[in-house]
Amino acid sequence: MGRPEWVAVVLIYWVIALPHRVGMVTGLLLGVMLDILEGAVLGQNAFALAVVAALSMTLYQRLRVFSLGQQAGVVFVLVGINQMICQWVQNLQGAGATTLLFLLPAFSSALLWPFVLHILRGARRHYRVS
DSSP: OOOOOHHHHHHHHHHHHOTTTSSHHHHHHHHHHHHHHHTOOTTHHHHHHHHHHHHHHHHHHHHHHSOHHHHHHHHHHHHHHHHHHHHHHHHHHTOOOSSGGGGHHHHHHHHHHHHHHHHHHHHHHHTTOO
16 A cells, blocks of 8 residues: 555656656656556546656756755655545545545655655666666
8 A cells, every 4th residue: 555656757857857757747658657557547647647757847847956855855756646636536436535645655655755766766867878
């Protein structure tokens, strides 16, 4: 229940790092693939990840200059929005959670953000992706 939202966190990183190459369309396509893999309602994760990508694109210049703690806070909010959109769709189906424990992935994603940032930045620099 508390596992991080890896797809959302990696999407946030790449939108911040390469906003001219990764954006809402990437979020939409990743979301459709995630919907198919999870067997979720088609469009649930697509819409949520597109919203996360759009918000990340509007904040990317500020996020680049934020401290690591501030970035983790923003990641918590963005992944929390992702979780709330998915929870809303699940509630429409009648299968949603009754407590706020569905926000645990946002918390764990924020805690892992410094590690993900370091690993993906190293990979981007090693492979000279720009």
